[in-house]
Amino acid sequence: MSPVFPAGECNLRISVYQSSVNGVEYLSMCLESKDTDKNVVLSDRSCWCLFRMSVLNQKPGSNHMHRDSYGRFAADNKSGDNTSLGWNDYMKMSDFVGSDSGFVVDDTAVFSTSFHVIKEFSSFSKNGAVIGGRSGSGARKSDGHIGKFTWRIENFTRLKDLLKKRKITGLCIKSRRFQIGNRDCRLIVYPRGCDEFLYDFDAIRAVSATMPPFGVS
Structure with missing residues (x-):
């Protein structure tokens, strides 16, 4: 999990892990909301967010991997809003770790997210x-x-x-x-x-x- 960063009223972080979907291994990636201020009433904190999650290709001239999603985040799920949004099947692990893919270079991968939080x-x-x-x-x-x-x-x-x-x-x-x-x-x-x-x-x-x-x- 990445360090926490602010997005509107919420604090988010990137979560990356590996999942098996229908017998195929995938890189999974999602945004998670994480409360860092215990003095704020959790149910009052939420934000609607359009976001793009990316795996950056470190091979010159190669394309990055992008996927878009959206939803309302909250610090907890008591309000019925999301605390995690993303994909179990973001991309196949074989495509991610392939020697010629460019996504993993010198055992280093680069993940990013861009987001638009409505005011x-x-x-x-x-x-x-x-x-x-x-x-x-x-x-x-x-x-x-x-x-x-x-x-x-x-x-x-x-x-x-x-x-x-x-x-x-x-x-x-x-x-x-x-x-x-x-x-x-x-x-x-x-x-x-x-x-x-x-x-x-x-x-x-x-x-x-x-x-x-x-x-x-």
Whole structure:
């Protein structure tokens, strides 16, 4: 594991290890969130991050290895956010350690990550009053709840331009959690649209945190 480095409200580190996937040995690589400040409430710390993890080729004229991913990191997994994102099958070990590959030279390998953390602000207010009750037959009616969740993302166009440059489609940005009734919910934003829609536009939807968003695997 690498030394810890800051990314928004979180502290991240590169983790590299070896895994066997379907009988094939792979180099695995991921980003992990690591809390270093015990005085901060962990559940309040999170950041949404688009990141690229790379293995640098030390052979002149050869290509580096890159893979892109994204997600919301948190200092722990109590909020339902990620503490680790990456790949068990980043690249085959045979390609990584091959004598002519250029990734390992003089028993030295170079790993790097670049990342874009969105600058965001969110607030949630709600009316604690419950609208509802029981009908004359004794059947319970659905409770009503009144509230407002506001989520501001700055430099949104810059993120869209970066996604277009890297030819990334179907990506979604997930907000922090907020509660409607007894359900944990989030806003999900697709900066370049998603497969459910015919056109390239900003698609916004709300989902329960207990249900997977469509268009995302």
